[in-house]
Amino acid sequence: xxxxxxxxxxxxxxxxxxxxxxxxxxxxxxxxxxxxxxxxxxxxxxxxxxxxxxxxxxxxxxxxxxxxxxxxxxxxxxxxxxxxxxxxxxxxxxxxxxxxxxxxxxxxxxxx
Amino acid sequence: xxxxxxxxxxxxxxxxxxxxxxxxxxxxxxxxxxxxxxxxxxxxxxxxxxxxxxxxxxxxxxxxxxxxxxxxxxxxxxxxxxxxxxxxxxxxxxxxxxxxxxxxxxxxxxxxxxxxxxxxxxxxxxxxxxxxxxxxxxxxxxxxxxxxxxxxxxxxxxxxxxxxxxxxxxxxxxxxxxxxxxxxxxxxxxxxxxxxxxxxxxxxxxxxxxxxxxxxxxxxxxxxxxxxxxxxxxxxxxxxxxxxxxxxxxxxxxxxxxxxxxxxxxxxxxxxxxxxxxxxxxxxxxxxxxxxxxxxxxxxxxxxxxxxxxxxxxxxxxxxxxxxxxxxxxxxxxxxxxxxxxxxxxxxxxxxxxxxxxxxxxxxxxxxxxxxxxxxxxxxxxxxxxxxxxxxxxxxxxxxxxxxxxxxxxxxxxxxxxxxxxxxxxxxxxxxxxxxxxxxxxxxxxxxxxxxxxxxxxxxxxxxxxxxxxxxxxxxxxxxxxxxxxxxxxxxxxxxxxxxxxxxxxxxxxxxxxxxxxxxxxxxxxxxxxxxxxxxxxxxxxxxxxxxxxxxxxxxxxxxxxxxxxxxxxxxxxxxxxxxxxxxxxxxxxxxxxxxxxxxxxxxxxxxxxxxxxxxxxxxxxxxxxxxxxxxxxxxxxxxxxxxxxxxxxxxxxxxxxxxxxxxxxxxxxxxxxxxxxxxxxxxxxxxxxxxxxxxxxxxxxxxxxxxxxxxxxxxxxxxxxxxxxxxxxxxxxxxxxxxxxxxxxxxxxxxxxxxxxxxxxxxxxxxxxxxxxxxxxxxxxxxxxxxxxxxxxxxxxxxx
Numbered sequence: 082x083x084x085x086x087x088x089x090x091x092x093x094x095x096x097x098x099x100x101x102x103x104x105x106x107x108x109x110x111x112x113x114x115x116x117x118x119x120x121x122x123x124x125x126x127x128x129x130x131x132x133x134x135x136x137x138x139x140x141x142x143x144x145x146x147x148x149x150x151x152x153x154x155x156x157x158x159x160x161x162x163x164x165x166x167x168x169x170x171x172x173x174x175x176x177x178x179x180x181x182x183x184x185x186x187x188x189x190x191x192x193x
Numbered sequence: 194x195x196x197x198x199x200x201x202x203x204x205x206x207x208x209x210x211x212x213x214x215x216x217x218x219x220x221x222x223x224x225x226x227x228x229x230x231x232x233x234x235x236x237x238x239x240x241x242x243x244x245x246x247x248x249x250x251x252x253x254x255x256x257x258x259x260x261x262x263x264x265x266x267x268x269x270x271x272x273x274x275x276x277x278x279x280x281x282x283x284x285x286x287x288x289x290x291x292x293x294x295x296x297x298x299x300x301x302x303x304x305x306x307x308x309x310x311x312x313x314x315x316x317x318x319x320x321x322x323x324x325x326x327x328x329x330x331x332x333x334x335x336x337x338x339x340x341x342x343x344x345x346x347x348x349x350x351x352x353x354x355x356x357x358x359x360x361x362x363x364x365x366x367x368x369x370x371x372x373x374x375x376x377x378x379x380x381x382x383x384x385x386x387x388x389x390x391x392x393x394x395x396x397x398x399x400x401x402x403x404x405x406x407x408x409x410x411x412x413x414x415x416x417x418x419x420x421x422x423x424x425x426x427x428x429x430x431x432x433x434x435x436x437x438x439x440x441x442x443x444x445x446x447x448x449x450x451x452x453x454x455x456x457x458x459x460x461x462x463x464x465x466x467x468x469x470x471x472x473x474x475x476x477x478x479x480x481x482x483x484x485x486x487x488x489x490x491x492x493x494x495x496x497x498x499x500x501x502x503x504x505x506x507x508x509x510x511x512x513x514x515x516x517x518x519x520x521x522x523x524x525x526x527x528x529x530x531x532x533x534x535x536x537x538x539x540x541x542x543x544x545x546x547x548x549x550x551x552x553x554x555x556x557x558x559x560x561x562x563x564x565x566x567x568x569x570x571x572x573x574x575x576x577x578x579x580x581x582x583x584x585x586x587x588x589x590x591x592x593x594x595x596x597x598x599x600x601x602x603x604x605x606x607x608x609x610x611x612x613x614x615x616x617x618x619x620x621x622x623x624x625x626x627x628x629x630x631x632x633x634x635x636x637x638x639x640x641x642x643x644x645x646x647x648x649x650x651x652x653x654x655x656x657x658x659x660x661x662x663x664x665x666x667x668x669x670x671x672x673x674x675x676x677x678x679x680x681x682x683x684x685x686x687x688x689x690x691x692x693x694x695x696x697x698x699x700x701x702x703x704x705x706x707x708x709x710x711x712x713x714x715x716x717x718x719x720x721x722x723x724x725x726x727x728x729x730x731x732x733x734x735x736x737x738x739x740x741x742x743x744x745x746x747x748x749x750x751x752x753x754x755x756x757x758x759x760x761x762x763x764x765x766x767x768x769x770x771x772x773x774x775x776x777x778x779x780x781x782x783x784x785x786x787x788x789x790x791x792x793x794x795x796x797x798x799x800x801x802x803x804x805x806x807x808x809x810x811x812x813x814x815x816x817x818x819x820x821x822x823x824x825x826x827x828x829x830x831x832x833x834x835x836x837x838x839x840x841x842x843x844x845x846x847x848x849x850x851x852x853x854x855x856x857x858x859x860x861x862x863x864x865x866x867x868x869x870x871x872x873x874x875x876x877x878x879x880x881x882x883x884x885x886x887x888x889x890x891x892x893x894x895x896x897x898x899x900x901x902x903x904x905x906x907x908x909x910x911x912x913x914x915x916x917x918x919x920x921x922x923x924x925x926x927x928x929x930x931x932x933x934x935x936x937x938x939x940x941x942x943x944x945x946x947x948x949x950x951x952x953x954x955x956x957x958x959x960x961x962x963x964x965x966x967x968x969x970x971x972x973x974x975x976x977x978x979x980x981x982x983x984x985x986x987x988x989x990x991x992x993x994x
Binding site: 082083085087088090092095096097098099100101102103104107108111114119121123125126127128129130131132134135137138139145146148151152154160162163164165166167170171172174176177185187 | 882914916917976
């Protein structure tokens with residue numbers, strides 16, 4: 082199972098990279114979204130996908146899945162949500178102000 | 194802190210007071226307040242002569258950074274004292290001269306004297322420090338104060354250019370010298386020059402010995418304007434003339450000489466030292482005198498003459514180092530080179546100082562320094578003319594002036610080098626006397642040009658800005674003192690010999706002296722009919738011939754194309770360095786984020802891929818893996834489809850929805866992998882994100898037309914494929930090589946016992962690792978405030994309009 086998940090994560094990273102290298106801001110934001118999905122799944126996979134009960138003591142099971150990666154991912158989800166929404170509004174505002182979403186035109190370079 | 198430390202630091206202390214003195218006593222020329230200081234210091238250093246004469250040294254240490262072995266150790270021996278006397282003596286004369294030279298009304302005297310005092314203190318520190326780091330500190334202070342003084346008239350472009358050039362070159366050499374010092378420290382574990390000299394026998398074979406030697410010589414050669422680093426000195430002539438007289442003839446440019454002399458006990462005796470110092474020195478001597486003739490500016494002639502004379506002193510120090518390679522003091526006539534170097538050092542300071550002051554007077558009284566405009570001033574300025582005759586004839590090496598004595602000794606040391614049969618001298622040694630002789634002929638010619646083109650010939654009042662007349666007496670005092678010293682040193686050379694020069698020699702080549710022995714340093718103007726005398730006669734004869742036929746043969750200077758000079762090379766190098774770094778930066782700093790991301794991703798792939806391959810980090814095992822279920826495979830398929838859709842969707846709505854589908858599938862994965870809290874959060878966060886996307890939908894930009902098609906970009910595709918592959922490989926390798934057990938058993942055991950909660954994830958979030966959560970809340974808060982700010986800012990801006 083871990084092998085399959087590793088490959089899926091790699092695929093998500095590939096797709097995210099490809100989107101982030103594109104010209105449109107919106108695609109870049111979608112790319113960051115995919116990237117965070119890939120990272121979260123990767124953390125979960127690396128924590129081990131051994132079968133066991135959900136990390137709730139009420140289950141009275143013999144084996145539980147690892148709770149620590151889940152806590153880490155939860156933190157990461159919230160943070161990436163905050164950042165993504167900020168980006169989204171930033172993109173919206175910059176498009177409104179600058180009238181373009183083409184990264185080739187959004188250059189911080191005076192020499193051109 | 195001892196009296197000696199106070200003496201070294203006193204110029205710095207007085208420099209602090211200068212602006213106050215300048216502001217509160219505006220009627221009195223500020224220089225008068227400064228003048229007593231160098232005189233006092235000079236007298237103080239004179240009083241130390243009796244102790245160094247007996248071979249004693251004074252060494253006082255004040256702690257600075259004892260833990261690093263860096264202490265302000267003041268050290269006086271013959272060499273240090275000679276330089277200290279030179280610095281304070283000439284310093285006093287130059288300050289006296291500057292009082293009459295610089296106008297109280299027109300010039301900013303406070304800055305001038307602050308810089309000058311800064312320089313004087315730094316120079317004293319250089320020659321009287323035993324600690325290498327302290328020496329380096331003062332060394333850079335001399336570079337800095339010289340920079341400030343050259344750029345004194347900062348509103349002139351040439352001053353700024355000269356200041357920058359001298360700064361670049363001397364700092365370049367200074368930094369290399371610091372490298373040499375650090376190498377010495379690595380070999381000997383001490384910064385003290387005394388202690389380094391004691392360890393020389395053990396470090397001479399060290400592999401850093403020769404690199405340290407070369408680096409330290411870089412410092413000496415840049416500072417002392419040796420070939421090919423002499424180019425800053427002619428441009429430094431934009432400084433006020435007292436500065437040129439003081440810094441660029443008598444003191445600062447001799448710091449390199451001092452360094453070579455100071456490190457002679459360490460490095461002399463090696464063929465590298467001998468060859469580098471004497472070959473560069475003798476060539477500089479020739480090159481400087483050869484180029485001095487084509488100058489038309491009086492200060493230009495003097496600048497090249499200084500270069501030439503410094504080369505002469507340097508070559509004598511190099512030749513004298515051969516004395517150390519020989520064993521006993523019986524070969525003492527090789528030490529004559531060191532004697533001549535020290536003697537000429539003092540002679541040069543006297544006649545070059547007076548010549549600079551004379552040129553300053555001419556400039557001051559006529560308004561020009563161009564020899565093509567000058568002429569026939571002999572009758573108008575008789576005193577100035579007399580002094581310049583004395584200075585120039587001494588420089589040319591004529592009796593009865595002190596330059597004659599040092600030139601004779603220069604020739605004899607060069608002749609005797611031929612008889613040596615070490616360091617390959619048997620074949621190449623003959624070059625030394627020949628080059629020295631030819632260089633001396635040129636020296637004679639430019640000395641004559643300097644005097645006779647200025648003072649004889651046709652008087653051309655229409656070309657002069659002012660009506661020339663004799664200078665005020667105050668301006669003449671200093672050059673008169675120096676010129677009389679020129680003559681006194683000729684008739685009574687032994688006044689200096691045992692008092693100053695012999696102790697200095699003892700500190701340059703201590704190895705050839707036994708206990709209680711002294712050098713035999715009798716200097717006499719008459720040796721009988723020796724080869725040296727015939728050489729001097731030849732110099733005079735050919736020099737006179739050359740001077741009168743100057744017009745005929747000066748055409749040879751046109752054979753050297755202007756653009757092949759070192760100056761052009763320096764300018765071109767600076768320009769192309771500037772240009773090429775600009776182009777390089779423009780080449781990769783394109784301003785396009787996409788390019789930067791490409792660099793970052795490529796770096797990521799190359800570094801991680803290489804280290805994975807080189808270190809054999811990749812491994813693959815299925816041990817301990819969970820089994821693959823049918824649900825997971827289906828969900829994996831859904832993620833693949835969703836991702837590909839979002840990649841290639843033509844409309845943004847499809848893209849957003851595809852991203853949402855991936856998010857929901859991820860939350861389904863969380864369900865399958867038994868993470869209920871994650872599934873809940875992911876589901877709600879994804880819903881809100883997609884809602885946000887849709888909220889902005891009408892305002893979001895449409896995908897651009899060219900990208901609507903399947904516009905496939907190969908480089909991007911390869912890079913992203915690489916990133917994905919690397920991530921997969923790393924993940925697989927990490928998964929296959931688990932090093933230690935998880936720490937989660939602790940959380941499982943103690944969630945209820947210690948924290949009283951049954952939901953382990955939540956207990957970790959708020960109890961075991963509550964700080965993470967605190968700052969994650971902060972992140973959300975900041976994000977929401979940021980969004981709020983961005984939107985509000987827009988409203989306010991519209992109101993303003």
